[in-house]
Amino acid sequence: MNTKQVFTIVVALIVFVCGLATVAEQFPDTPGPDGIRKGGTLFETEDAPQLADPVNADGKRVRAYPEQPPTIPHTIRDYQIDKNSNRCLECHNRIQTGVSGAPMISITHFMDRDFQVLADVAPRRYFCLQCHVPQTKAKSSVGNTFEDVDILLRKEKQSQGEQ
Template sequence: MMARRCLPVAVALLAAAGALAQQPADPLQLVGQSPPTVPVPAPPVPRAVTDDVRRARNYPEQPPVIPHAIDGYQISLRNNQCLTCHARQFIEGSGAPMISVTHFMDRDGQVLADVTPRRYFCNACHVPQTDTQPLVPNTFRDALRTR
C-alpha cells in the first residue's frame, strides 16, 4: 500500500532530476575556457563607456547605470566623491542629476535631510558599463518591448 503511494512521488522526483541533468552545466563559462588550475594571462580590462548619455532603464525600479568614468571616485566613511556632484546642494554647479527622493528615505519611509545610510555606498547599486559580450546568455525582455 505504502509503496504504491510512493511510486508517483518517486517517478516525479526522477523526472525532476532528469530535467536538472539536462541543464547545460558549464562551470567554465564564468572563469573562461581554460581549466581553472591552468594559469593564463589576464585579459585586458575593457574600457568603460563614458559617453555621458543617460541610458533608458529596463524597468522602472532599475538603478540607472553610470554613463561616466568613476576611476578614483572614493567612497569612504568620511568622504563620498559621488555626492560632491549628485547631492542636492551641489547639482546646480555640477549639472548632475540629483539623487532621487528614495535616497533620502530611511527604512521606515521617513525622508531625511541628507542621503540615508542605506544608499550611501552608491556602487552597491549603480555600475559603470563596458562594451563587451555578456559572459552568460540573457533572455530578459522589456515588458513594453515584447516584439
C-alpha cells in the same frame, strides 16, 4: 559529537581531498569547465583578460524596468567613497546639482527605512555602488534573453490580434 570524532572526520576529509587532487593530476589534459572560463585545461593557469575600457558617454540610458537603479553613464575611476568623503555626492547631492549639472539623487535616497525623509542622503543609500554600476565595453560572457515588459506586452497584443 566529542572532539575525537570531530578530529577523525577532519583528518578523513583532508585525506579525501588530497586523494582527489592526486587522482586529478594523473589526467592533466582534463578540459576546464566550458562555462565563463573558456578553453584551457583544468590545471592550466591562463593570463587574466585585460581590463575592459569603461563606457564614458554623456546622457541617460533607458532603464530595463521602473525600479532599476540607473547604470552610471560616466567613468568613476579613482572616485573615493568612504566614511569621510563621498565623491559621488560632490556632484549628485541636492545642493551641488546647480554647479555640477548632474541629476539629483532622487527622493528615495533621502528616506530612512520608515520612509521618513531626511535632510541629507540616508545612510542606507550612502554607498552608491551597492546599487549603481558603471559599464564597460567588455563582451558579455554569457547570453542574455531579457525582454523589456513593453516588448512583451506588444507581443501579447499582436498574438491576440492574430487569433
